[in-house]
Amino acid sequence: MGKVTGLVCLKCGKRFAGGEHITCPDCGLEGIFDVEYDYDELRHSLKESPLQSRHVNNIFRYQDFLPLSEPAPGMLKVGMTPLYRFEKMTDLTGVDEVYLKDDTVNPSSSLKDRASAVGIAMAVEDGRRAIACASTGNAASSLAVLSASVGVDSYIFVPESAPEPKLYQIGACATKVFRVKGTYEDAFDVATEAIEKWGWYNRNCAINPYLVEGKKTCSLEIYEQLGYCVPDWLVVPVGDGCILSGQYKAFKDLKAAGVTDRIPRILGVQAEGCSPVVECFHGKGEPYCAEPNTLADSIRVGKPRNWRKALKALNESEGAAVTVSDDEIVSAIELLGRHTGVFAEPAGSTAFAGLIRAAGEGIIEKDERVVFLVTGSGLKDPESLKSRDLITDVGRDIREVERALESA
Numbered sequence: 001m002g003k004v005t006g007l008v009c010l011k012c013g014k015r016f017a018g019g020e021h022i023t024c025p026d027c028g029l030e031g032i033f034d035v036e037y038d039y040d041e042l043r044h045s046l047k048e049s050p051l052q053s054r055h056v057n058n059i060f061r062y063q064d065f066l067p068l069s070e071p072a073p074g075m076l077k078v079g080m081t082p083l084y085r086f087e088k089m090t091d092l093t094g095v096d097e098v099y100l101k102d103d104t105v106n107p108s109s110s111l112k113d114r115a116s117a118v119g120i121a122m123a124v125e126d127g128r129r130a131i132a133c134a135s136t137g138n139a140a141s142s143l144a145v146l147s148a149s150v151g152v153d154s155y156i157f158v159p160e161s162a163p164e165p166k167l168y169q170i171g172a173c174a175t176k177v178f179r180v181k182g183t184y185e186d187a188f189d190v191a192t193e194a195i196e197k198w199g200w201y202n203r204n205c206a207i208n209p210y211l212v213e214g215k216k217t218c219s220l221e222i223y224e225q226l227g228y229c230v231p232d233w234l235v236v237p238v239g240d241g242c243i244l245s246g247q248y249k250a251f252k253d254l255k256a257a258g259v260t261d262r263i264p265r266i267l268g269v270q271a272e273g274c275s276p277v278v279e280c281f282h283g284k285g286e287p288y289c290a291e292p293n294t295l296a297d298s299i300r301v302g303k304p305r306n307w308r309k310a311l312k313a314l315n316e317s318e319g320a321a322v323t324v325s326d327d328e329i330v331s332a333i334e335l336l337g338r339h340t341g342v343f344a345e346p347a348g349s350t351a352f353a354g355l356i357r358a359a360g361e362g363i364i365e366k367d368e369r370v371v372f373l374v375t376g377s378g379l380k381d382p383e384s385l386k387s388r389d390l391i392t393d394v395g396r397d398i399r400e401v402e403r404a405l406e407s408a
Helices: 039-048 059-065 088-093 112-125 138-150 164-173 184-198 209-215 217-225 242-256 276-281 307-316 326-340 346-360 398-407
Strands: 004-009 033-037 083-085 097-102 130-134 153-159 176-180 233-237 265-271 320-324 369-374
Touching: 033 039, 033 209, 033 242, 039 059, 039 242, 059 112, 059 217, 083 217, 088 097, 088 326, 088 346, 097 217, 112 130, 112 138, 112 209, 130 138, 130 184, 138 153, 138 164, 153 164, 153 184, 164 176, 176 184, 209 217, 209 242, 217 242, 233 242, 233 346, 242 265, 242 307, 265 276, 265 307, 265 346, 276 307, 276 320, 320 326, 320 346, 326 346, 346 369
Parallel strands: 097 369, 130 153, 153 176, 233 265, 233 369, 265 320
Antiparallel strands: 004 033, 083 097
């Protein structure tokens, strides 16, 4: 368990030994854990081996921040993804210093690889030869791809709305894929029952607290890539709440280890048609959306399981939460593509759409340093752009090209 000292239930506050449970035995699936570390030991470890001196070029560069002894042997490289600064972002957002963290270049083309890498390593360390999850697509892809690379069986449960391009990647790499008739919540329930019945390792990030620890490596990298500095704002898309809470956890751990003295404010962004965490943040009761309705499938989560962690992160970081329309999300895909060359899926462009809105509303100010996450590749869901007029058909006559250029 690395430097893990224990687990604390975010619902009842009780503490348990690390490795003993993955959810609170008193609160059930509602009892999501936060992972605690020996920060004195972590501080000593960082003195012995400062981040600047490390040569490992993947997420296990941060192994002392992770709940395991060693990575799974032979795994594809995950992490150390680029952080870009494009001057055009200032024109598009009105904010002077904007950075894009591009996690589309991970092995399965999404940030979810970070969580899967940790989950698979822990499964191998625990002697398990099979691992399973429910997913709208990206977590499933990452689990299938990375499990295949280390010879661990993977069992995947997806809702019937999962985009076909993601299913091809999952189906090519997974041991078995189950498409559940119903929503993500239905797939989650079936997966949970199957995991218990057959004893597979649970990769469901909203349940297993150790998976969020993998996601936090994204922000550990951001801290280093900014020259060992903390941004003013970190802008994150929200589905179950795991990515958001993971980014907060990274800076919380850095602060607790004495590496930095502050945490960035976090902006959570959801689609207007599925915004239970944003509504809860603004005081509208426990998060639940009966009929999720957004083309951003990776954040189409009507019953977020990790909402307590997400709200804790937003509140303790003095952050904010906004919604954006599907049209804003698709427009953000085009803006990113044309001005940065980074092709994002709808959930991957949601943070950028939220940044534009938050800057326009004065939540984020002009002179602040902002990082937004692009969490998944547009090649995973190209159908989202089908309604946009992106292609001009012409014949073999060059005059048709000329007329098209003149009318543009």
